[in-house]
Amino acid sequence: MSYSWGMLVGSLRGALGLLFLACPAALWGADYVGSNVCRTCHPNVYSTFFRNPHYKSIASGREKPENTGCESCHGPGSDHVAAGGGKATIVAFSDLATEKVLDACLRCHSQTLSRANIRRSEHTQRDIVCNNCHSIHSSPAPKFLLARQQTDLCYGCHTSVRAQFSMPFKHRVNEGFMQCTDCHNPHGAFAPSWNMAARPRMVDQAEGNEEPCLKCHIDKRGPFVFEHAAVRVDGCETCHSPHGSTNARLLRRPVVFTLCLECHNGFGNFGRRADGIPNPSPTHNLADPRYQNCTTCHVRIHGSNANSFFFR
Ligand code: HEC
Ligand code: HEC
Ligand code: HEC
Ligand code: HEC
Ligand code: HEC
Ligand code: HEC
Ligand code: HEC
Ligand code: HEC
Ligand code: HEC
Ligand code: HEC
Numbered sequence: 001m002s003y004s005w006g007m008l009v010g011s012l013r014g015a016l017g018l019l020f021l022a023c024p025a026a027l028w029g030a031d032y033v034g035s036n037v038c039r040t041c042h043p044n045v046y047s048t049f050f051r052n053p054h055y056k057s058i059a060s061g062r063e064k065p066e067n068t069g070c071e072s073c074h075g076p077g078s079d080h081v082a083a084g085g086g087k088a089t090i091v092a093f094s095d096l097a098t099e100k101v102l103d104a105c106l107r108c109h110s111q112t113l114s115r116a117n118i119r120r121s122e123h124t125q126r127d128i129v130c131n132n133c134h135s136i137h138s139s140p141a142p143k144f145l146l147a148r149q150q151t152d153l154c155y156g157c158h159t160s161v162r163a164q165f166s167m168p169f170k171h172r173v174n175e176g177f178m179q180c181t182d183c184h185n186p187h188g189a190f191a192p193s194w195n196m197a198a199r200p201r202m203v204d205q206a207e208g209n210e211e212p213c214l215k216c217h218i219d220k221r222g223p224f225v226f227e228h229a230a231v232r233v234d235g236c237e238t239c240h241s242p243h244g245s246t247n248a249r250l251l252r253r254p255v256v257f258t259l260c261l262e263c264h265n266g267f268g269n270f271g272r273r274a275d276g277i278p279n280p281s282p283t284h285n286l287a288d289p290r291y292q293n294c295t296t297c298h299v300r301i302h303g304s305n306a307n308s309f310f311f312r
Contacts, residue, residue: 030089031078035069038077041085046070051142073104073136098127105130113187115205121188122202128157133186154180161243170244183212183242211236224303228310230263231302257292 035058039046049055049069058069071077073091080089087095091104102119118124123132135147146153151173155162165173172178180186185204192200193209204212213236214221222232230238239259240250253259263277272278284291295301300310 030076030080032065032068032071032076033078033081034065035071037081038070045137048137052136052145053142054136067108072108093131098124098129101129101131115190116185116187117190118187123186123188150179150181151176154186164241164243167244168246169248169250171242171250173243182215213242220302222303225305226308226310227303228301255292257286257294260294 035046035049049058054069054072057063057067057072061068063072066072066076073093075091077090080086083089093101093104096104102124106113106118123129131147133147133153134145136145139145139147141149148156162174165171173180181204183204184202186202189200189202189204192203192205192211210221220231220236236242239252241247241252242250245251247254251259264280265273286292290296298310300307300312304310304312306312
């Protein structure tokens, strides 16, 4: 007597009936039935689906069944239809473990999100995955299928960040001139080449692995003949609070010289600190208010093409 594959699967199903109930149909070789069948019982979901970018696969009619319409995400539906519905016979995202959600979406999106190192992102590690931020069927805005307007979405979990963008000096995110994704990639980021390698903070890397700040503040990009290592190596947030600050110019310190002296702090010693950072020369008399505002003389603090002391 020979066993067909189908019979084998059938008897397995019998034996593991209980387990089967808990498993998505896709595991057991259900067949694809096409999105039109889903339409009959889920008319509300279907009726708005034409606006969804995933509708393209239905419209074109050129994709394989496993990449077409409803079943491209929910898996083959024949068992589900035969059972008259129910969560156990279909990939139901409401019951899915977070890494299964990732698998389901990354099957197609791993390419688009390849810049993001998504599986190791801080969000993924905290079980924040695709459907926490995207809503496939009830997004208020079809673009990017976000669950909420972006700023509200992020503030929903990052309440303290909202306060930072309400400070006296800030980037105007709350006013709608910028958004979080001008600087962050919520899908994740690789360790950058600048100082934040130790704490990437999902800060997006613009072209050429440079800080996203330089997309807008292009005059700071360089390369300069005389680079200030603090800018190029340590990164903008060494001196600036990127969200907002109580200090003008988004500075981390209220008085400029305290900022500089965090590194150029060998006063009283001639020459350089052990790590090579030069001390300001003895002509610098810090008791003299004239010397306290370092950037009145060192005006090109972000780098200069003309002067190694950043005077012009
Ligand atoms: C791109 C992947 C994807 C496609 C394509 C897709 N869905 Fe969904 N579906 C989801 C996700 C994710 C959820 C979980 C809720 C959410 O995030 O909106 C869901 C939820 C559902 C639900 C639960 C009720 C609800 O509204 O939350 C039903 C029913 C459903 N989908 C049916 C369908 C039907 C019918 C189609 C085809 C017209 C379809 N889905 C196409 C991903 C998809
Ligand atoms: C014969 C009617 C029928 C057909 C056809 C049908 N469904 Fe369902 N579906 C149901 C019922 C009933 C439920 C259970 C509703 C509930 O639990 O709220 C359900 C539940 C679901 C869920 C789980 C919703 C959740 O809460 O997470 C998804 C996803 C789903 N269906 C997708 C599909 C897809 C995709 C198709 C087409 C392949 C399809 N359905 C075809 C009747 C049907
Ligand atoms: C079968 C392949 C496939 C699967 C599975 C899939 N997608 Fe997509 N997704 C696409 C395609 C194709 C587009 C349309 C791209 C375009 O418009 O050029 C798209 C578009 C999107 C967009 C909108 C992009 C934009 O520019 O507006 C989002 C967001 C998205 N998908 C998220 C998801 C999520 C979340 C899941 C898992 C629940 C998922 N996708 C599963 C193929 C897929
Ligand atoms: C923490 C929130 C968050 C999570 C988690 C998330 N996204 Fe996104 N996603 C966004 C935001 C915000 C945008 C819009 C980006 C923009 O405005 O440039 C976006 C854009 C997209 C786009 C279109 C633009 C692009 O970069 O290609 C796709 C596709 C996408 N997401 C898919 C996914 C998938 C698939 C997952 C899970 C594997 C996922 N997202 C997880 C917030 C998130
Ligand atoms: C102007 C660029 C910029 C914008 C816009 C921006 N961020 Fe940031 N964000 C950064 C940088 C750079 C860091 C890293 C700071 C550091 O490591 O000191 C950061 C850090 C963070 C952190 C890590 C925790 C912390 O406070 O150090 C969170 C969370 C965060 N941002 C959320 C958001 C959210 C939510 C938005 C939108 C409402 C947003 N950011 C907009 C640049 C930006
Ligand atoms: C569902 C909740 C949730 C949403 C929505 C969300 N985040 Fe997060 N985010 C978290 C959690 C949890 C962490 C890890 C703990 C922490 O740093 O607060 C995190 C961490 C971060 C970090 C810091 C990463 C690090 O390395 O320290 C940044 C930056 C960030 N999120 C930006 C965003 C942006 C931008 C959005 C909107 C597109 C967003 N988040 C939406 C929950 C969320
Ligand atoms: C999307 C464009 C954009 C990005 C990205 C961006 N900025 Fe800005 N930044 C601006 C604009 C526009 C202003 C002008 C102030 C305003 O909007 O009120 C500004 C203001 C500033 C100021 C204050 C200038 C002043 O004269 O008071 C500093 C400092 C600054 N940005 C630093 C940064 C840093 C550091 C980053 C990266 C973490 C960054 N910016 C990313 C657009 C951007
Ligand atoms: C070594 C500390 C330091 C670093 C690092 C630094 N800045 Fe600054 N930045 C300053 C100081 C100090 C001022 C105020 C200058 C003044 O008051 O004349 C300033 C002013 C600014 C301003 C407003 C005035 C102007 O020159 O346009 C912008 C914009 C700015 N910085 C952007 C950036 C960006 C972008 C980076 C990263 C590429 C960066 N800064 C890195 C110290 C720094
Ligand atoms: C994060 C540390 C750090 C901070 C903060 C910092 N610097 Fe620097 N600075 C450096 C390093 C490193 C060098 C390069 C030393 C070398 O070339 O060996 C440098 C070089 C300089 C030079 C050129 C010295 C020379 O001999 O070529 C001047 C001038 C200078 N910094 C002024 C300032 C001023 C003014 C501030 C405050 C606005 C400041 N720095 C903040 C680290 C820092
Ligand atoms: C009145 C103008 C003026 C002010 C204000 C000023 N400097 Fe200078 N700085 C100079 C001059 C001139 C030189 C180069 C000649 C010399 O070394 O005296 C210099 C050189 C330096 C050097 C390089 C020393 C070396 O040997 O390579 C550093 C570092 C420096 N300044 C840091 C600072 C810091 C930090 C402040 C703020 C506390 C500051 N400067 C304020 C004029 C000024």
